[in-house]
Amino acid sequence: MPTSIPIEGGDLLLFEDVIPPDKSADTLTQLITNVDWQKETLFLFGRHIKVPRLTAWYGDEAYTYSGVRHEPKNWVPILNALRNLVQNKTNKPFNSVLLNHYRSGSDSMSWHSDNEPELGLNPTIASLSFGGTRRFRFRNISDKKQTLSIDLSDASLLVMAGPLQHNWQHALPKTKKTVAPRINLTFRHIKTLGSRP
Numbered sequence: 548m549p550t551s552i553p554i555e556g557g558d559l560l561l562f563e564d565v566i567p568p569d570k571s572a573d574t575l576t577q578l579i580t581n582v583d584w585q586k587e588t589l590f591l592f593g594r595h596i597k598v599p600r601l602t603a604w605y606g607d608e609a610y611t612y613s614g615v616r617h618e619p620k621n622w623v624p625i626l627n628a629l630r631n632l633v634q635n636k637t638n639k640p641f642n643s644v645l646l647n648h649y650r651s652g653s654d655s656m657s658w659h660s661d662n663e664p665e666l667g668l669n670p671t672i673a674s675l676s677f678g679g680t681r682r683f684r685f686r687n688i689s690d691k692k693q694t695l696s697i698d699l700s701d702a703s704l705l706v707m708a709g710p711l712q713h714n715w716q717h718a719l720p721k722t723k724k725t726v727a728p729r730i731n732l733t734f735r736h737i738k739t740l741g742s743r744p
């Protein structure tokens with residue numbers, strides 16, 4: 548059974564151990580090996596900045612985030628299997644997945660909301676993690692002093708839904724602790740123009 552995490556102006560559900568530990572280690576290895584990981588560079592504030600993690604975008608639709616249009620790669624068996632698992636847990640359809648590979652505690656994700664127009668109004672984002680536990684942070688957009696932290700462990704599934712993305716930003720900060728490599732997959736449903744919201 549998932550745990551409902553109280554947060555004002557949004558819905559958060561946490562499932563733990565969605566895959567047994569022996570299988571999750573194998574899944575991590577398969578993801579490291581079979582995903583076509585990209586080292587991205589963004590042009591921000593007049594400078595080229597290396598994205599501090601490896602990324603990949605798979606699915607049925609292109610997606611523009613961080614100002615860059617990402618063409619999808621075709622589903623591969625491990626990603627289809629994980630999509631089925633996540634769809635069964637959430638009873639929601641997902642046609643795309645963004646993958647992030649945090650190689651060490653120096654890799655991170657900065658503050659943002661998943662609020663791109665292609666996601667429609669009040670999107671459900673299903674965030675599946677494998678590998679080392681990392682601290683996932685939320686901060687309220689209109690009162691940045693309101694924060695919430697959740698430690699996302701191996702084989703956990705955090706479901707963000709309702710108006711959460713309008714009211715909160717999230718981030719995965721760097722850590723000085725020694726942490727094992729981690730892969731996070733955020734399953735999303737991308738709408739084509741004309742089918743919004």
Ligand SMILES: O=C(O)CCC(=O)C(=O)O
Nearest residue numbers: 645647656683719731733
């Ligand atoms: O790695 C994580 O848990 C965060 C991923 C994330 O924020 C995103 O994909 O939008």
